[in-house]
Amino acid sequence: MSTKIPATVITGFLGAGKTSLIRHLLENARGRRLALIINEFGDLGVDRELLAGCGSATCREEDIVELTNGCICCTVADDFLPTIEKLLNQPNPPDHIVIETSGLALPKPLVKAFAWPEIRTRVTVDGVVAVIDAEAVAAGRFAGDPAAVQAAREADDSLDHESPLEELFEEQIQCADMVVLNKADRVDATTLDRVSRIVAEHLRPAVKTVVSVQGGIDPLVLLGLGAAAEDDLDSRPSHHELEGEDHDHDDFDSFVIEIGTVELPERVEERILAAVAAHDILRIKGFLHVEGKPMRQVVQGVGDRIQRYYDRRWKQDENRRSELVVIGQRGLDRSAIETILRG
Numbered sequence: 001m002s003t004k005i006p007a008t009v010i011t012g013f014l015g016a017g018k019t020s021l022i023r024h025l026l027e028n029a030r031g032r033r034l035a036l037i038i039n040e041f042g043d044l045g046v047d048r049e050l051l052a053g054c055g056s057a058t059c060r061e062e063d064i065v066e067l068t069n070g071c072i073c074c075t076v077a078d079d080f081l082p083t084i085e086k087l088l089n090q091p092n093p094p095d096h097i098v099i100e101t102s103g104l105a106l107p108k109p110l111v112k113a114f115a116w117p118e119i120r121t122r123v124t125v126d127g128v129v130a131v132i133d134a135e136a137v138a139a140g141r142f143a144g145d146p147a148a149v150q151a152a153r154e155a156d157d158s159l160d161h162e163s164p165l166e167e168l169f170e171e172q173i174q175c176a177d178m179v180v181l182n183k184a185d186r187v188d189a190t191t192l193d194r195v196s197r198i199v200a201e202h203l204r205p206a207v208k209t210v211v212s213v214q215g216g217i218d219p220l221v222l223l224g225l226g227a228a229a230e231d232d233l234d235s236r237p238s239h240h241e242l243e244g245e246d247h248d249h250d251d252f253d254s255f256v257i258e259i260g261t262v263e264l265p266e267r268v269e270e271r272i273l274a275a276v277a278a279h280d281i282l283r284i285k286g287f288l289h290v291e292g293k294p295m296r297q298v299v300q301g302v303g304d305r306i307q308r309y310y311d312r313r314w315k316q317d318e319n320r321r322s323e324l325v326v327i328g329q330r331g332l333d334r335s336a337i338e339t340i341l342r343g
């Protein structure tokens with residue numbers, strides 16, 4: 001019998017709902033001890049902050065590791081392997097390891113790392129789960145209507161190269177052992193069905209799709225897929241391998257903007273919406289220090305959908321700041337965005 005520790009890789013574009021899904025896993029782990037490796041684009045560590053403390057017995061503080069040194073798929077040897085070895089070498093290793101990749105990561109190079117001799121005997125990729133933002137796919141944010149895209153390509157040879165967003169979307173689904181169609185509450189049944197068909201075009205055979213709201217999938221469904229993905233790399237195609245290219249993060253920009261103590265958070269929301277309308281911003285998230293409030297406010301923006309809520313009290317020794325990570329495709333005008341956000 002294998003004694004390998006199972007690891008689940010959660011992939012999916014920026015803001016698709018990966019952190020929400022992991023939060024649900026932690027809260028419903030039923031005694032299983034999980035370790036988390038979180039890789040985030042942008043330096044603020046928002047995901048770690050949001051996940052820490054949400055299932056203390058399930059996932060202790062020291063079992064949450066954040067890799068902020070760039071995108072996990074490009075820093076596998078330097079960052080990821082030592083991290084996972086450290087988790088495995090604990091006197092009391094976790095029952096299951098969950099890895100949240102950054103929304104810009106290609107999952108395949110990470111899965112490949114599990115085939116390395118040092119870890120292959122000790123851990124196995126139980127499954128790659130791709131989380132999809134059904135609303136964003138329906139809005140054509142990645143590929144639009146495939147028939148129209150194909151027609152445009154045929155009409156114009158120069159369109160032969162896919163957009164960076166489209167490539168990421170495809171690679172993340174093509175590597176998946178299970179697809180989660182998330183944000184089902186944001187689309188009607190007909191649209192969900194259309195999105196499901198767009199996704200199905202890229203799936204490997206027998207890969208199942210499940211529908212969710214806020215990643216609310218039972219861990220029994222997500223964990224224990226037994227895929228051993230590291231033994232099955234050839235069935236998971238990658239544009240970059242086919243084209244002999246490296247994955248190029250220069251396609252994307254990210255920066256952190258400090259906006260000072262905030263008097264009226266609703267004004268910040270208006271400014272975020274104005275910035276999103278004027279610039280090609282894919283994701284904004286961070287925390288606000290609201291004047292006179294002992295709690296910090298979380299801000300989450302995906303496209304033009306903004307969510308704000310107070311999540312916890314500021315700690316005694318914590319630096320109370322209002323900081324937002326902004327992520328978009330290359331060429332974002334940082335100073336213009338900064339001017340809008342600062343008001």
Ligand SMILES: Nc1nc2c(ncn2[C@@H]2O[C@H](COP(=O)(O)OP(=O)(O)OP(=O)(O)O)[C@@H](O)[C@H]2O)c(=O)[nH]1
Pocket residue numbers: 012013014015016017018019020021040047102103182183184185186212213214215283285300301302307
């Ligand atoms: N309406 C709706 N919103 C959702 C759902 N799932 C997640 N969200 C919201 O979408 C935003 C992004 O969710 P996250 O779980 O942080 O997404 P993520 O994939 O971890 O984001 P990155 O780590 O930045 O790539 C948050 O505001 C969530 O509350 C859903 O099913 N429906």
